[in-house]
Amino acid sequence: MIGKQAVPTLTPLAIAVLALLEERPMHPYEMYQVALHRHEDELVKIKPGSLYHTVARLAEQRLVVAEGTDRAGNRPERTTYRIEPAGREALRSRVAEILRQPVNEYPIFPVALAEAHNLPVDDVVALVRERVTWIESRIAELDALRGMVLSRQVPRRFWIEVEYIRALQAAEAQWLHGFIAELQSGELDWEDFCADTGERRIRPAETMGSDWAAGLTEEDIATVRRGGAR
Secondary structure: OOOOOOOOOOOHHHHHHHHHHHHOOEOHHHHHHHHHHOOHHHOOOOOHHHHHHHHHHHHHOOOEEEEEEEOOOOOOOEEEEEEOHHHHHHHHHHHHHHHHOOOOOOOOHHHHHHOHHHOOHHHHHHHHHHHHHHHHHHHHHHHHHHHHHHHOOOOHHHOHHHHHHHHHHHHHHHHHHHHHHHHHHOOOOOOOEOOOOOOEOOOHHHOOHHHHHHHOOHHHHHHHHHHHOO
């Protein structure tokens, strides 16, 4: 443990950096190259500047420490860092926290989905079809990556996140296919727009509209939350 000090809250990039240093000491540019080679930029936003800043911040927190500086040819000096016991504890604590407790990460797509009724149904169908095409292409990429690591006999524990991401993408594509089918069949009622003006034929105030939750009482909301509690 880190004595009586609180374990620092780590950003996703800080987690990635500490995990790399848990393998072996590295300098920041090597961390960057290894992360890209492993496609970790699919999980975390990684830019050289932000990575160097994160390493400096971890050093200030005494979670990593510089163990030497070298120079190759005319290149700038490179400082190699290693993880400290406090860094190892912070890494394990943060990973455990994220595994244990879901948090709302506020993804942007549900926002667009919630407001999709502001677009004509034909537009929504066309746009969602484009999204499905992109997702299915992404699934194919993940399948190719899975095949590559299997062929190289990389232990599954090191790329389990690939299977998780694929499962999420496949579930979204399946749901969106159903969404499109409901829109096309008319099973899902949609607002009508004038083709000439783009105006709604029925104003939201004349329907339930975005105020559909206004009738929920505090007791109703408490009941919903209890139903989702574990």
